[in-house]
Amino acid sequence: MSNDAQPRLAIIGAGPVGFEAALLCAARKIPFSWYERGQPGEHLAVWGHLETHGAFSTLVSQAGMEALARAKLTEWLPSPGSQATGKSWVEGYLLPLAETPELSGILKSGVDVVAASRFSSLREDDQRTGGFLLHLRQGTAESVVEVPAVIDCTGVLAQPRPMGRGGISAPGESSCRDKVAYFVEDILGADKDKYAGKSIIVVGGGISAASAVNLLAELAKSHQSTWVTWLVRREDSLPVRRQVHDPMPWRDKIAAMANHLAARGSGNVECHGGCWIDSLRPGNNNQGVVVTASVKGISRSFEADRVVSLCGYQPSKQLTRELRIAFDPVLDLPPTGLLPDPVLSPGPVTSEPGWYTIGSKSYGRASGFLVSTGYRQAALALARELDGKPLKRRAS
Numbered sequence: 598m599s600n601d602a603q604p605r606l607a608i609i610g611a612g613p614v615g616f617e618a619a620l621l622c623a624a625r626k627i628p629f630s631w632y633e634r635g636q637p638g639e640h641l642a643v644w645g646h647l648e649t650h651g652a653f654s655t656l657v658s659q660a661g662m663e664a665l666a667r668a669k670l671t672e673w674l675p676s677p678g679s680q681a682t683g684k685s686w687v688e689g690y691l692l693p694l695a696e697t698p699e700l701s702g703i704l705k706s707g708v709d710v711v712a713a714s715r716f717s718s719l720r721e722d723d724q725r726t727g728g729f730l731l732h733l734r735q736g737t738a739e740s741v742v743e744v745p746a747v748i749d750c751t752g753v754l755a756q757p758r759p760m761g762r763g764g765i766s767a768p769g770e771s772s773c774r775d776k777v778a779y780f781v782e783d784i785l786g787a788d789k790d791k792y793a794g795k796s797i798i799v800v801g802g803g804i805s806a807a808s809a810v811n812l813l814a815e816l817a818k819s820h821q822s823t824w825v826t827w828l829v830r831r832e833d834s835l836p837v838r839r840q841v842h843d844p845m846p847w848r849d850k851i852a853a854m855a856n857h858l859a860a861r862g863s864g865n866v867e868c869h870g871g872c873w874i875d876s877l878r879p880g881n882n883n884q885g886v887v888v889t890a891s892v893k894g895i896s897r898s899f900e901a902d903r904v905v906s907l908c909g910y911q912p913s914k915q916l917t918r919e920l921r922i923a924f925d926p927v928l929d930l931p932p933t934g935l936l937p938d939p940v941l942s943p944g945p946v947t948s949e950p951g952w953y954t955i956g957s958k959s960y961g962r963a964s965g966f967l968v969s970t971g972y973r974q975a976a977l978a979l980a981r982e983l984d985g986k987p988l989k990r991r992a993s
């Protein structure tokens with residue numbers, strides 16, 4: 598398909614959901630533009646060494662698998678029932694998809710979409726029609742483009758939530774930035790030197806924090822002076838809340854294993870519940886970091902070589918600042934532009950027709966997003982935009 602014609606819409610982000618939107622646009626033979634700040638699958642690559650939580654077959658779409666089969670590019674696919682890693686999801690699925698005749702040459706990698714607005718109105722103006730203006734930045738080059746509609750698939754991983762009390766940055770958090778990891782690094786592999794034999798503070802009580810604790814406990818088996826201080830807000834003796842009938846069995850295993858380590862105090866793990874982080878400061882002679890926290894109301898200081906802060910992620914509001922995109926005040930759920938639905942469109946109804954926010958960003962700060970939801974959202978957004986499906990349910 599030639600994509601030289603004026604784009605009918607723009608897709609922002611080349612994670613799995615951006616890829617799905619692109620495949621569906623290609624299937625409908627509409628010209629579209631597609632921008633990615635980094636490389637295809639940039640966010641998956643950040644945690645590429647970790648295993649996914651569901652079988653590989655749950656990470657892919659029918660459109661994607663058919664495109665790969667047509668192009669005979671299936672040889673790198675992990676087997677359907679296997680537990681892929683972030684890396685094999687990118688290398689086995691997304692990168693080959695980028696080479697299919699449908700998508701080849703369309704994605705503009707290294708292009709950051711820094712801001713968006715209406716082409717001919719300000720946010721204050723009531724007229725919400727006409728195209729959108731996107732401000733693009735590639736290195737030092739900047740430009741603007743106009744497009745009739747936009748599908749925002751930019752995810753949440755680039756905006757980690759800070760670790761301080763009340764969810765804001767703790768004093769000293771930014772000045773200790775070089776001693777803090779905001780995602781699970783490759784603790785047993787490429788980043789091992791930062792962790793082996795070191796004293797590590799892990800902050801957070803979700804699945805990512807549980808993964809980090811499990812990996813550090815594994816490392817402590819071969820590097821016995823590795824010590825893990827796990828600081829969690831929950832007061833429960835079990836730091837990670839397990840989901841009854843979790844649809845992703847491997848995720849529950851991670852939670853169960855970390856809870857076991859915390860409860861037994863084994864694996865060189867000491868866990869403190871009822872914790873609020875008050876401040877961070879560099880250690881003596883600028884070595885390591887000292888975290889001061891209130892633990893069940895008593896102020897305590899913990900020294901460490903490195904902090905792993907895993908307090909969740911949140912959507913960027915910067916991109917759509919000049920649009921009428923009002924995020925839900927509790928979970929930062931953006932309007933998707935789709936019909937209200939607890940799974941497919943949990944956020945508010947949109948006031949900005951033609952702008953769709955789908956994928957993990959559509960779940961704001963909430964957990965529980967599945968990529969299969971993003972694939973369905975992509976199909977619904979295109980149906981709404983191209984076939985004019987009604988935005989609101991008709992009264993029955």
Ligand SMILES: Cc1cc2nc3c(=O)[nH]c(=O)nc-3n(C[C@H](O)[C@H](O)[C@H](O)COP(=O)(O)OP(=O)(O)OC[C@H]3O[C@@H](n4cnc5c(N)ncnc54)[C@H](O)[C@@H]3O)c2cc1C
Binds near residue numbers: 633638649955
């Ligand atoms: C350890 C782990 C295991 C997981 N296992 C599963 C699983 O089994 N099943 C599952 O469904 N999910 C799983 N997930 C979650 C999974 O990563 C998300 O479901 C998926 O990445 C969501 O895809 P997305 O396309 O919405 O967003 P992302 O993958 O986050 O992609 C967003 C893309 O947008 C780009 N971008 C951001 N801002 C801009 C901008 N301004 N301009 C241009 N480009 C931009 C980013 O660089 C990125 O490439 C797991 C996550 C982790 C960490």
